[in-house]
Amino acid sequence: MANTDSVSVRVFSLNCWGIRYLSKHCPQRYAMIGDLLCKEEHDIVLLQEVWSEKDYLSLKKKLACSHPHSHYFKSGVIGSGLAIFSKYRVHDTFVYRYSLNGYPYMAHHGDWFGGKAVGLAVLNIGSLTANVYVTHLHAEYCRDKDSYLPHRVVQAWELQQFIRHTSAGADVVILGGDLNMHPQDLGNRLLRTYTGLKDSFLETAKFEGCEDGLTLIADNPFITIKELGPFEKGIRIDYILYKGSPKSDISCNFMCTTKGSVPDHPFPYSDHEALTAELRLKTQSVTDAGSDGQSKKQDSAAEKVAELVDIVTEARTEVKVGLHCAERMRYTAARTGVMGLALLILELAIAAVPWLALGAEQPFPRTSFYLLAALCFAILLTTTLLYIFYTMELKSLQGAEDQMRLAVGSLQEKLRGFPLAQPHNPQRRSPEGQEPKAFDPEE
């Protein structure tokens, strides 16, 4: 295979903020987005928060010429809001619904109803197989007291699992979306370190757009300063990530973002800024890829594994915090339910006394009786539903924690396989009762 095969792929990502009737200027903004995509003709377009399938279908119609292939990822009650438009044929798709995604009773936050997920579309770019992922993680409503942090960490964990396990056969991996995490946030480090995905903003040769690549900025008229909290200028939570394989080399030549306004239009495309990354894909022979110094490669691999052990341990701690919280909530639901039941039994007992002592006068005013009974039933029903919900949350958190423990054990064993590289003292976090074994460091 010659090293001359080179193709440029332009990837676009935007959180469309497409809540019909609620998001400001929704139809006008969709029209603007459609015009932009028609004109710019990006190769791959990754959209989030396209909540209404009608909006997806009208975009599909508009982009029929520029982007003949597309897919809308369905999930949850409302949908995942994820869509992909592509110049390359979509051969195969798959969707993974995150096991945790906020709380149904936090209806004003709405995340639970959205059924957040990660969508995978398999494309062929020339002779290369590309796995393109689009996702949207749970929003962060309050950074100081972020009750959704364990959920988002578990989502990041499942996202990296999904990408790692499904991308073994891919020559190119591209992930675009609104991760709702700052660049150095735990979930982001977990995702990038475990999968080896590179951040196009950090890697790009040339950048045009908002300072520091921010994607939620104070200059955007849809954003209130209050939303940004201590980050007055804005935050970077939307990303285009990528990685190659032994068969392909990938780099970012150019990246740009919108800057909070659109020329000749009264308002921007969305409350988020749109990202465009120009990626260069080179087909390379396997011998080219393996030409680096072997020992240097092993050293950096050992460092990476040690870093991963630390990150996964940190994530485990965060999940444990979530576990304690969910356990407490479930306990509260159970206790309230038992109190509701006790109240109901007490009421029935009081009402039964005169009924048993035939003829005695009913001491209970009827209205109060029925109101109280209705209240008891409502309490019982609500607490039962909450108990079931918290049990499911607990199972998911425990499942993630189990997997993380197993991963730490496996990573530590990998570390022991590296001849001199144990910089992070694996004994400190040794898994229970696992004996050290020989391990292939290249595995």
Place this chain on the structure above:
Amino acid sequence: MANTDSVSVRVFSLNCWGIRYLSKHCPQRYAMIGDLLCKEEHDIVLLQEVWSEKDYLSLKKKLACSHPHSHYFKSGVIGSGLAIFSKYRVHDTFVYRYSLNGYPYMAHHGDWFGGKAVGLAVLNIGSLTANVYVTHLHAEYCRDKDSYLPHRVVQAWELQQFIRHTSAGADVVILGGDLNMHPQDLGNRLLRTYTGLKDSFLETAKFEGCEDGLTLIADNPFITIKELGPFEKGIRIDYILYKGSPKSDISCNFMCTTKGSVPDHPFPYSDHEALTAELRLKTQSVTDAGSDGQSKKQDSAAEKVAELVDIVTEARTEVKVGLHCAERMRYTAARTGVMGLALLILELAIAAVPWLALGAEQPFPRTSFYLLAALCFAILLTTTLLYIFYTMELKSLQGAEDQMRLAVGSLQEKLRGFPLAQPHNPQRRSPEGQEPKAFDPEE
């Protein structure tokens, strides 16, 4: 790589029927299963319906010496019931929860609460990477009028997607579990044809056990003749499937099942029979694998793709049936909800008349008023929950249908790439508005 590396792997699979307090002789049967596994020392043990984590933990304790590595896949309210015990270290795990899994209000069938899923464990067998899957699909309660068929077909669809997408990096793929499908059922054909997995019962050189490999048999004292319906002798619904890769050749030397009773014990291990398959894994060089006649290989590949088109089309039809049914159910829920609301408004109006015409006598007896109001609220709440549930069901069915349509289109394009092989006339099932394009038949 020499062709001499050969290793024998014994795989065990059993649906444990482990519903605490409800399944007959549950603790005694777990003790028997534990003894069996300790004694037989299979290399990989795949268990289903281990509903209680306590039972898993006691098995884990008992098998600490024979099977030092294990994982319990958590999901749903109760759990997935899936567990793996292994002699080989489990390096990595991942779980995929099926998007559809029965109805929560069919509590006596219980499938919804179980959160059915497929679990993946990544093991190293010698120098080979093995992806081991364990799963349990939705039960079939009535074959003639199987209202869960669309759910099971979607589960089979998601199962094959999960296996295909996650196994690209694996040298060996093993799937064990209770598929709740007969060998020639739609979902089973879909799974085997799409993934290329082979059925160890059909492939084995030597077999000992129930006639026709049946795993739910009339001779089992826990089975009533009624359950088996027209299949008097029994049915085969538990499987061990496998496939190799260019790097490894895999075959089944021997397979056996239990036969409805256990010597020296008054009852069998479970209501299902246990399967054991002895697989032989050979590491092979890539040149060995590619030595077949190229044109013959292409012909059979074309036939396989044509067969797949037929099967996926059949599955699409089944999913569409499910879609219509879910739409009807959602419509009924909505209509009932509207009627409940109308009744409530009517009642409030009647009650409001004398209240507005001050002093007029209340025509409504209080008891009836409160009872009727409570009824209306109950109807409204139930129908709202049902409406949300059916909407989610619809989204999942539509999602699967979309993916199937896309898959059929992609497969048909693949067919066009084969020079002379269009035995099934792809024009007949041509996807909407897709133009024929050149395609790599080896892809």
